[in-house]
Amino acid sequence: MSLEPQNPEEAYYRKLEARVANFLWVGTIVSAVLIAGGLALSFFEGPHAKNLSPVSPHDIWFGLRAMHPVAYETLGIIVLLALPVVRVAIGSVGFFRRREVQLGAIALAVLGVMVVSFALGAAHHG
Amino acid sequence: MLTLLTFLAFILAGFVGSLLGLGGGIIVIPIVTLVLGVDIHMAIGASIVAVIATSSASASSYVREGVANLRLATYLELATTTGALVGALMASHIPSRGLAVLFALLLLYSAYNMFQRRNMELPEGVLPHPLATKLKLHNRYYDRLLSKAVDYNVTGMYAGFGIMELAGILSGLLGIGSGMLKVLGMDTAMRLPMKVSTATSNLMIGVTAAASAWYYLAHGMIDPRLTAPIALGIFIGAKIGSAVMGHIPSAWLRKAFVPVLLYVAVTMLWRGLHG
Numbered sequence: 072m073s074l075e076p077q078n079p080e081e082a083y084y085r086k087l088e089a090r091v092a093n094f095l096w097v098g099t100i101v102s103a104v105l106i107a108g109g110l111a112l113s114f115f116e117g118p119h120a121k122n123l124s125p126v127s128p129h130d131i132w133f134g135l136r137a138m139h140p141v142a143y144e145t146l147g148i149i150v151l152l153a154l155p156v157v158r159v160a161i162g163s164v165g166f167f168r169r170r171e172v173q174l175g176a177i178a179l180a181v182l183g184v185m186v187v188s189f190a191l192g193a194a195h196h197g
Numbered sequence: 198m199l200t201l202l203t204f205l206a207f208i209l210a211g212f213v214g215s216l217l218g219l220g221g222g223i224i225v226i227p228i229v230t231l232v233l234g235v236d237i238h239m240a241i242g243a244s245i246v247a248v249i250a251t252s253s254a255s256a257s258s259y260v261r262e263g264v265a266n267l268r269l270a271t272y273l274e275l276a277t278t279t280g281a282l283v284g285a286l287m288a289s290h291i292p293s294r295g296l297a298v299l300f301a302l303l304l305l306y307s308a309y310n311m312f313q314r315r316n317m318e319l320p321e322g323v324l325p326h327p328l329a330t331k332l333k334l335h336n337r338y339y340d341r342l343l344s345k346a347v348d349y350n351v352t353g354m355y356a357g358f359g360i361m362e363l364a365g366i367l368s369g370l371l372g373i374g375s376g377m378l379k380v381l382g383m384d385t386a387m388r389l390p391m392k393v394s395t396a397t398s399n400l401m402i403g404v405t406a407a408a409s410a411w412y413y414l415a416h417g418m419i420d421p422r423l424t425a426p427i428a429l430g431i432f433i434g435a436k437i438g439s440a441v442m443g444h445i446p447s448a449w450l451r452k453a454f455v456p457v458l459l460y461v462a463v464t465m466l467w468r469g470l471h472g
Contacts, residue, residue: 074337074339074346080333084268085263087267088263088267091260092261099253099432102428102432103432106425106428106429110426126414126417141421144421147428148414148419148421151246152246152249152407152410152411154249154253154407155249155404155407156407159271162267162271173331174268174272180275181274181275184275184278184279184282185404187282188281188282188285188408189408189411191285191286192285192409192412
């Protein structure tokens with residue numbers, strides 16, 4: 072149960088929270104359905120397909136069309152990994168729209184650090 | 198390979214993680230390495246996905262109910278993400294064994310500190326920090342158990358930011374989920390209600406994990422066959438945990454946190470002393 076907002080500012084903020092919560096909820100369901108679908112399909116697969124591990128969009132697309140379990144599981148995991156990134160982006164947009172420049176900029180900086188972390192990780196080990 | 202029992206353990210990891218603001222790695226990694234016999238690197242990849250699964254599944258409830266503080270999380274995420282980046286860059290220059298011992302001592306001290314406050318339901322007499330007032334971080338949530346709105350102030354803004362930076366660095370260096378330190382920082386330095394600390398930590402851990410998770414995925418260190426049942430189990434456990442949270446006293450969470458701190462402290466001491 073959430074509280075009734077006491078002023079327009081709090082009302083806006085509660086709406087932003089609801090948007091973030093809905094996004095995370097839908098994202099989690101989509102990811103869970105894809106993963107559960109993959110697991111269900113794996114009960115019917117033949118032994119020949121066990122080691123196929125798609126990572127490129129092309130492989131995933133063809134895997135999905137071929138009803139390959141790993142493709143569904145991988146897509147479910149990709150959806151899951153995208154959730155925190157998009158959540159921070161939704162927060163940033165929400166803060167900027169309310170002209171809360173400081174928090175909006177902080178959220179944007181967090182996104183930037185996430186991108187740099189990924190790029191540096193790739194550069195270090197790639 | 199996967200039995201009903203291990204699947205139940207993943208559900209338990211999600212349940213405990215969602216209640217205590219942890220990623221569940223302390224349960225997932227031992228099961229995956231010891232029970233399923235998986236290589237530690239693949240286990241870490243699976244654990245990172247487990248952290249994001251716990252975070253997303255439980256934070257959706259916590260944000261909707263206003264228990265997780267989205268604004269505070271945004272401020273502190275700047276510290277955890279930069280900390281994790283610094284930690285990852287320092288990883289090859291710092292002896293991780295010595296660091297594990299230091300971390301263990303820090304956790305032992307925190308366990309003692311939390312044990313002393315084990316019966317405290319809500320913090321009292323917290324003076325609002327000017328920066329927290331400027332960023333409008335003070336908030337309120339409805340506590341179902343107490344049947345009332347709990348108004349709370351945020352203090353210790355710089356100390357909290359520093360602890361989050363440290364939490365990020367340690368997670369980058371030691372490869373462990375820093376949820377534990379996030380909760381401790383919010384509970385001890387920022388003096389937030391325990392439920393707000395664990396729920397906000399849940400929201401934040403996904404962000405710290407996501408940056409490295411994409412790297413792990415791109416380099417084939419996340420095995421979908423291994424990770425799929427873990428994520429599904431975690432989803433179920435985290436949803437149950439986030440539904441239960443509103444109905445239990447904060448003091449219970451605190452009491453449950455102490456043995457978890459001790460367990461990780463002993464594990465870290467062992468790792469530091471025996472490699």
